[in-house]
Amino acid sequence: MLDSVKIARRQSEIRQALAELVGKDKPTEDETRSMETLDAEYRANETRYRAALIAEDEERREAGNELETRSAQEWAEIMGRFQMRQVALALDEGRQLDGATAEIVSELREKGGYRGVPVPWEALELRAGETVASGTPNPIRTAPIIDRLFAQSAAARMGAQMINIGVGELEYPVTTSSVAAGWADGETASVAGPSVYATTDRPLKPDHTLGITMKITRKALKQTGDALEQAVRRDMNGAISEAMDKAVFLGTGANGQPLGVITGAATYGITATAVDAEATSAAFRNAVARFLTANAATGGGDVRLLARPELWAFMDEQQSILPDLTEWDRLLRTLPAANIMLSGNALAAPTGSPVASSALLTTSAGGVAPVFVGTWGAVDLIRDPYSDATSGGLRLTALTTVDLTVSRPAQLEVLTGLQHQAA
Known part of the structure; x- marks a missing residue:
């Protein structure tokens, strides 16, 4: 129980006891001393009550902040335990997924249909401790999902907003009217208007599929162990980032590409x-x-x-x-x-x-x-069991649906x- 609640209840008891004592015409010496004691305790409790409220207010704010961020922190923590190595081995050997990887894959399957194993965008982030050409990155956990993956991409640095969409289409109504204010020319004159308030819808549609294919040899599968996870993540990250960056600005709008900002x-x-x-x-x-x-x-x-x-x-x-x-x-x-x-x-x-x-x-x-850049669902990772069957290799295709629009x-x-x- 909160201290402020305990003090408030005690104050109520003191007031009730004082009311009984004050109602007596001729209180005894003990009752008089009791009234003085209760009065002193009541005044001391008033100070304690104000102090308790101040302290508890700070605790409430801290608890509120924790509740607001707890779900995001828990999601980031479980995503940090997602293992690309398990996905590769599941596709190559049919090994059963377990732990956080199995939990995440199961949840993604419930939200959308995938031919292969769904891989969340967060799993492709370059995590601290992995050596890349530009050094060792240190991603911020609280950054948006796609921004965290492409934090150094031109699209993100130019202010594009990355949006992950579950299913269907997403529209952004943007105001395009020219509503203007005006002064009334005289005591009985009317103000300017009326002006039409109009909007234009900027839709994001799942019409464009981006895909990459990578080949993992049997030797690499047997030699690399845990390093396979970092290698796959780096390659997928770099390939998808480069292709999306180019499409956002130079997409032709033909041959399956979205229409880029500069081209269109x-x-x-x-x-x-x-x-x-x-x-x-x-x-x-x-x-x-x-x-x-x-x-x-x-x-x-x-x-x-x-x-x-x-x-x-x-x-x-x-x-x-x-x-x-x-x-x-x-x-x-x-x-x-x-x-x-x-x-x-x-x-x-x-x-x-x-x-x-x-x-x-x-x-x-x-x-x-x-600019709005939309991605649908997760990355769909599919195994080709035939192309490299004779060499025992693993060929993976990663598919994702992407579109963009100008706000x-x-x-x-x-x-x-x-x-x-x-x-």
Whole structure:
């Protein structure tokens, strides 16, 4: 029982006892002393009661925070025990799944249909302690599911929101009306309007399937042991991340690919500004100014830039009109370095004469992501029992359904014709 409740009950008992004593016309000496004792205890309990409430309020807040995060923590902990090695051996040898891996697979099967073994997105994360080309990653447990898998991807760094969908389609209604306020011109005049409040639906549809196939030799299965899990996870992570990044920006919308942001700029209604001149900081500063004018950003810190590495190399060599500053240095005065993403995968290679490339600027206005990337269910891991049967190898195919859509075109702008080589 809480201390405050105990004290409150005792105060009630004291008040009842005092009421009985006060009602007597001629109390005895013992009763008088009892009244003084009860009165002193009552006043002391008032102080204790306030202190108990303060202490318990802090405990309630801590308990509330624990209850809010407990389910997420428990889910992260059980996902941390998922073993890709068990999945590979189950597909290769028919070994029975057990422990957390079996529990997770069983739950995923209840939520959707899979031809093979469903693998949750969290299981593909690069966990601490695994050596990769860029060093040892240290993922944050509380990050979103897909963001945690592709924390370093261009899509995530450009503000795209990754969404995992169980079944069916998902639509995002976005306001597209131009409701405006107006002053009443006179005592009996009416205010402006009425204006139509309209929305446009931005659907995510399960029409695009991304897949990778990997071959694991019998020797690798017998030699690697637990290391097989890390190897499979790294390969799947890298392949899916690279393919999704490229599709988000350069997807053709044909041959099974979703329509990318840059390729489908006209379809999505995204502004495309042709620079057609040497790349300078002014071109990007003017784009930021257009975001500010459209109320899509409040400053350069709200804007993210995706550019080719060749563009950075060119601008870092170009002397600006300011002494001892290159054009890239001046760009960093407009956009923070943390908001700039250089990628040779998410943007098309430079072409033309003089050589030129494109760049993309995004902003998250009002907390709304500029791009939504949806994935359906879990990764479906399927074994091909025939292709490598003669060598005893294991061939795995991982399938996932992906789509993307743009939330508000005003939050994106494509700059084309950024030249970074003399004619």
